[in-house]
Amino acid sequence: MRVILAPMDGVLDGCMRDILTRSGAFDLCMTEFLRVTAQINPLKVFRRICPEMDKGWRTPSGTPVVLQILGSIPGAMAANAEIAVKLGAPGIDINFGCPSKSVTRKGCGAILLKEPRRIHDIVKAVRGVVPVGVSLSAKMRLGYDNTDLALENAAAIEEAGADFITVHARTRADAYSVPASWEWLARINEVSSIPIVANGDISSVEDYNRCISISGCKDVMIGRGAVSSPGLAGEIKASLAGLRPEKLAWDEIHAMITAMAEVRKGSYDDGHIGTRVKLWLVYLKKEYSEAGLCFQQVCRINEYSAMSPLPL
Ligand SMILES: Cc1cc2nc3c(=O)[nH]c(=O)nc-3n(C[C@H](O)[C@H](O)[C@H](O)COP(=O)(O)O)c2cc1C
Secondary structure, X not given: OOEEEXXXXXXXXXXXXXXXXXXXXXXXXXXXXXXXXXXXXXXXXXXXXXXXXXXXXXXXXXXXXXXEEEOOOHHHHXXXXXXXXXXXXXXXXXXXXXXXXXXXXXXXXHHHHHOHHHHHHHHHHHHOOOOOOOEEEEEEEEEOOOOOOHHHHHHHHHHOXXXXXXXXXXXXXXXXXXXXXXXHHHHHHHHOOOOEEEEOOOOOHHHHHHHHHHHOOOEEEEOHHHHHOOOHHHHHHHHHOOOOOOOOOHHHHHHHHHHHHHXXXXXXXXXXXXXXXXXXXXXXXXXXXXXXXXXXXXXXXXXXXXXXXXXX
């Protein structure tokens, strides 16, 4: 029954992971992807992607942080994973889902879903340096243009030794234009011996219940839903414990945004903090009308200091 905080490049960095995991409701989170080319990344790049690495690879509230890597060269992926393992990473996740053209043009991310053999080789090479006890996982979409190779790709990942697979239940061609196909998760789950983590479109406790029941998966990963509804993982955990889930009130969300800005002070400039606050408000608008009003008042301001204290 794990609830995992999704990797979201440009959104869920170390500061956001800190804030969102304070509830204690997430069992695990993943970093934004670490891009792997032919070389080993310098230590400062590992640290930028995963600032938690100096704190035992846990968020300040204690949630383990797995490093996600993205690349296409098995040996280079393994070499970078090996560094992370030596530095104490509790797990490595491999990205086979990124749809971005800048990534797929270089033969990485979702385009690899056209080549189950290569996916197998990458996972196998990384497994070679990730010992038992350190989790190895992969995150895939259902395919690139279509779902023809979905089962083959999942089988390739399992056969190469991964401990679990997160499946974002859409193809790359779907982008976000169609609802996630939780039925497809059930098909993959049926033929896999390792856990399949369900991902895509879980934005309420009702979605969670439906997704679990349709897919047969025990674990879920939540991305956008956790950013727009920061209490969602807690609501899911409450409902699993037989309690009535309570949505966080706007003043609690407001305090989280302010805390997120405070966490950034000292490491980021005022303009960056302002941008991050506005970005979060855009996600929060979906669930909290107050966030929309707040955004309207600050959208033309660049510096956080000029928008602080944020309107309630
Ligand atoms: C802005 C953004 C950035 C993302 N970055 C990553 C990433 O770095 N690695 C990854 O595996 N998936 C990434 N994803 C995909 C999400 O992890 C997730 O699979 C997808 O959003 C579907 O789940 P959701 O409906 O819960 O958001 C990203 C998605 C978004 C919207």
